[in-house]
Amino acid sequence: MDFVKVAAESLYELAALDYAKNYFICYTLNNQQAYECAYRFGGSDDPIIGVFLRKTGIVQIAVKPGYTPDKCKVELEKLLSSIAWKQINASGEVAKVIKSMSFQKIIYKGAIISKCLPDHFKVENKQNKLIFKMLTVDDLPEVVELYKTVFKGFATYQYMKEKLESGRGRALGGYYKGMLVTVAQTDYETCNSALIVGVATLSEFQKKGYGRTCLEILCKPLIKQEKSLYLQYDAPHAGKLYSDLGFQIIDNILLIKRKLNEV
Structure with a gap:
């Protein structure tokens, strides 16, 4: 064959x-x-x-x-x-x-490629100055502008729009004085798993724990539904964050x- x-x-x-x-x-x-x-x-x-x-x-x-x-x-x-x-x-x-x-x-x-089982997820519950909310299609222009400062390449506006409208994934944003400063999203959610994507924080707001808090809030309902979490990353500092949250390298x-x- x-x-x-x-x-x-x-x-x-x-x-x-x-x-x-x-x-x-x-x-x-x-x-x-x-x-x-x-x-x-x-x-x-x-x-x-x-x-x-x-x-x-x-x-x-x-x-x-x-x-x-x-x-x-x-x-x-x-x-x-x-x-x-x-x-x-x-x-x-x-x-x-x-x-x-x-x-x-x-x-x-x-x-x-890393994976976090529901009972391995670690919550820090650290308080910070941000206000978090679930994002909608109306918020995507702000997400795109944030991603432009962090990533060389990222999902298109149209792709993210279709994802949110179809319910295949969700997005969470953290705001400081009305400005979007950190984002985390999911994609390809199923009854058993979810893929974490698009995790980014503006450079001047990094190393303050904002990205971790954003991830914790995004993932809590997924963990409650007993979903295993997956993600891909290539930056060493990102690996430290994900390891602290309970992710383990699988590939x-x-x-x-x-x-x-x-x-």
């Missing part, structure tokens, strides 16, 4: 089986951004692996939970040898399989770059 070229949208349900690892695949499809092409391994009604090639040359890979990708190493290497990619973003066992392939590559560490994204003479 070989990989078959398919419409990327047909693999959404496969990616959605693990939002924590496949967040950016789901985000891209929900945001109606086009992939250059996509490939499926397994049957159309039960795909096992999905390979997504972005127009930038970045490859993202979704694997059905419980499947060992080493079983299709030959087929996956054959596919990757036939398409023009520059970088593969892969986690866990997928990255391990790709690292063992014959093409020349350079490997860097990317984002860390690491590797950035596998192809050497130029291999493209």
